[in-house]
Every structure is written in structure tokens, then in C-alpha cells.
Amino acid sequence: MKDETREPVQKNLRVAFADQAAGPYGAPSAPITGQYWSEGPTAIQLGNKWLVYFDKYTEHKYGAVTSTDLKTWTDISDHIHFPPGARHGTVLRISQKELAKLPK
Numbered sequence: 001m002k003d004e005t006r007e008p009v010q011k012n013l014r015v016a017f018a019d020q021a022a023g024p025y026g027a028p029s030a031p032i033t034g035q036y037w038s039e040g041p042t043a044i045q046l047g048n049k050w051l052v053y054f055d056k057y058t059e060h061k062y063g064a065v066t067s068t069d070l071k072t073w074t075d076i077s078d079h080i081h082f083p084p085g086a087r088h089g090t091v092l093r094i095s096q097k098e099l100a101k102l103p104k
Helices: 096-101
Strands: 039-046 049-056 061-067
Touching: none
Parallel strands: none
Antiparallel strands: 039 049, 049 061
């Protein structure tokens, strides 16, 4: 979730848990993103890791954090690459055949 607290200003991402998608949700975690403004998260599980991609919108670039337990997060923003101008987006699985049809 995005924290939009006005005073003091917060523009970060947090996680909260529920037994059902409609809630009720527990208290939000501490921020999982850094001291930059972030929004537009997309999460994906790859093996035993969770990756959350997001827009560092005041820096005009994408960032990412990873976790194996959804409690401890590591910023991996320096290890990811997105096309110039990428903003909010999503992650989806495609086959090698589908990938080959995309423009380079």
C-alpha cells in the first residue's frame, strides 16, 4: 500500500496482511521503500523471493525491493533496468514464443 500521510509527509510503500482479500487488514508495516517518493507498486513471487517494483516518481525512474519473509526488505534498485520513461506497470509471464514477437 502507499502511505499518503500529509503530516509528516510520507510517500512510501508498506505491507499489511489479511486472511481474505477484502480484509480486515492488520496494521501496516514500517516503510519497505527508502527516503524517496514511491508509488505504483507491482509485486511478484519468484521462487522463495518476493519482488516489489515501483515508480520512484520524483526521481523519474523505477525501483525495486526484495524479501523472502515479507518482513525484511532489501533495496535492489541499482540492479534492475527498465526502458526509459517507464512509469507504473505490471508484471506478467509470457512464453519465449510470445517474447520473440515483441519489438526489440
